[in-house]
Amino acid sequence: VIWMTQSPSLLSASTGDRVTISCRMSQGISSYLAWYQQKPGKAPELLIYAASTLQSGVPSRFSGSGSGTDFTLTISCLQSEDFATYYCQQYYSFPWTFGQGTKVEIK
Amino acid sequence: QITLKESGPTLVKPTQTLTLTCTFSGFSLSTSGVGVGWIRQPPGKALEWLALIYWDDDKRYSPSLKSRLTITKDTSKNQVVLTMTNMDPVDTATYYCAHSYPGSYFDLWGRGTLVTVSS
Numbered sequence: 001v002i003w004m005t006q007s008p009s010l011l012s013a014s015t016g017d018r019v020t021i022s023c024r025m026s027q028g029i030s031s032y033l034a035w036y037q038q039k040p041g042k043a044p045e046l047l048i049y050a051a052s053t054l055q056s057g058v059p060s061r062f063s064g065s066g067s068g069t070d071f072t073l074t075i076s077c078l079q080s081e082d083f084a085t086y087y088c089q090q091y092y093s094f095p096w097t098f099g100q101g102t103k104v105e106i107k
Numbered sequence: 108q109i110t111l112k113e114s115g116p117t118l119v120k121p122t123q124t125l126t127l128t129c130t131f132s133g134f135s136l137s138t139s140g141v142g143v144g145w146i147r148q149p150p151g152k153a154l155e156w157l158a159l160i161y162w163d164d165d166k167r168y169s170p171s172l173k174s175r176l177t178i179t180k181d182t183s184k185n186q187v188v189l190t191m192t193n194m195d196p197v198d199t200a201t202y203y204c205a206h207s208y209p210g211s212y213f214d215l216w217g218r219g220t221l222v223t224v225s226s
Contacts, residue, residue, distance in 0.1 A: 034212035046212060
């Protein structure tokens with residue numbers, strides 16, 4: 001099983017801030033990593049796959065980087081609609097696993 | 108346009124078997140590379156991957172739940188069914204089904220269905 005450490009678990013930020021969320025793997029996964037955004041009461045939505053490829057329709061202020069064991073999701077200029085919980089997910093090997101989530105809240 | 112929708116009981120008793128159906132449209136589960144998975148989320152907690160079935164009937168399960176899970180597909184009905192035996196209150200969660208192509212991340216999700224386990 002590949003274990004994931006996602007940090008921070010809670011991030012307080014203001015509109016316009018640049019924020020970064022980290023996801024660290026217990027072993028290398030190449031670039032087989034996805035990022036999702038989930039708003040309260042809603043299903044998760046895919047933001048990024050293959051560590052850095054933006055899903056169609058996702059604003060360009062979202063970006064992903066990393067490979068191997070260390071990955072980062074960056075929101076360059078936080079907008080009001082970005083306050084949500086973010087999850088990473090590895091699909092390098094079964095069982096697929098999700099990070100514990102990072103809640104981005106208004107400061 | 109791809110859509111997925113989960114259906115099943117909202118309340119089950121401990122020790123009962125849960126059967127959830129994912130009915131989808133906009134794609135075929137006979138197309139090479141396509142998969143449908145199940146993910147759950149207890150209230151206020153993180154996502155947990157449960158199972159995945161591929162177009163070729165290859166099935167994958169969470170090791171911690173493998174003994175309790177069965178995933179099947181009915182290509183003609185555009186449905187994927189997940190059964191989970193011996194339900195316990197800790198299994199209370201929102202259960203999601205999601206589309207996977209090319210057999211990797213989940214690009215589209217259903218809205219989820221909340222299942223409560225209580226006597």
